Amino acid sequence: MKKTKIIKAIDLKNKHHKDLIHQTIKAGQTVVFPTETVYGIGADALNPNAVQEIYYAKGRPSDNPLIMHIARKNDVYLYAKNISLYAKKLMKVFWPGPLTLIFDKKAIVPYITTGGLETVAIRYPDHPIAKKMIKIANAPLAAPSANISGKPSSTRFKHVYEDLNGRVDMIIDGGDSMIGIESTVVDVTNKIPVILRPGYITQEMIESVLGVKITDGSGHKIEDKVKSPGMKYTHYKPMGEVKLLEGTAKDIESFLRKEYEVNQNQAFICSDELAQTIHFVTSKPIGSIYKLDLIAKNLFSALREMDELHIEHIYVEFFPQDHIGHAIMNRLLKASGYQVIKLSNS
Ligand code: TXA
Ligand code: MG
Secondary structure (H helix, E strand, C coil): CCCCEEEEHHHHHCHHHHHHHHHHHHCCCCEEECCCCCCEEEEECCCHHHHHHHHHHHCCCCCCCCEEECCCHHHHHHHEECCCHHHHHHHHHHCCCCEEEEEEECCCCCCCCCCCCCEEEEECCCCHHHHHHHHHHCCCEECCECCCCCCCCCCCHHHHHHHHCCCCCEEEECCCCCCCCCCEEEECCCCCCEEEECCCCCHHHHHHHHCCCCEECCCCCHHHCCCCCCCCCCCCCCCCEEEEEECCHHHHHHHHHHHHHHCCCEEEEECHHHHHHCCCCEEEECCCCCCHHHHHHHHHHHHHHHHHCCCCEEEEECCCCCCCHHHHHHHHHHHCCCCEEECCCC
């Protein structure tokens, strides 16, 4: 068990704390810091021993590659090669921001950071503390989401503390994440970019910048919303079983009522609008259906709250897929192991 040092964001202003952070990173230790998407567990991306510490802290298999975080656009040229024109356009428009690009790696990037791959994921985060941390470290920071592997990502200091106190060397308390869902991951090593993970930067936004159609390779299409309980993904999962409900308010209400007769230990994560019509079950409204950004921001936190309440049956509204809704549903489909209950054809 490590003695985890907690530092308030405001303390990043004073020299003593800056020195401490610098020394911690240089010593190959781990520091959790906030970004605009979710919190990350950071360590010197160029130091293999430091990167190993991240995998230990998170309990993550070491063949799952990490994202390298930089704080100057041009640093990408230190770590990546064969950078395409499309990639340059995306960097110009979306960096700093919630977009991770996959490039061919240069030799300086250790294989442990890339999970043994010849490619490297790079992101320039748009968060004052994240930027400051990278500058204080004077090194690129490898940082996966700051959760125990398999659990929902951490969007609040409280989540980080629950998962990682005693497992990392330092945590920077930077309040709540602004976006709440991890960055969009786009592979730019081929002629046409491919989305590997949807996020706040959507396919439409990328296509309108590049002027070409790109591919979504994120694993599933929305049309695949079939019930396939066999597919057990260990991603974004709370302890209880998550099932997604698709249908009208009336259908959902009558379904939940029936389920309630069998098991009262249930809750329903939904939009404010549905929460207003469904009363008998514990509903957890996370934002208006017209403000999907807010739903994204509150989603992981709501899933974690289910654990605090020891909820066994977690039902979640099947949200619209437009814009960030696509990323929301990507996370929810994984959290549920693709268990979708279709209640009507509407
Ligand atoms: O918003 C974010 O991206 C957050 C914050 C902390 O920056 N980070 C994050 O990291 O979500 P992580 O490790 O939880 O997710 C990184 C994703 C994984 O799905 C990983 O497989 C993929 O990026 N990835 C990383 N390097 C890759 C590579 N070389 N090729 C393909 N996928 C890669
Ligand atoms: Mg993650």
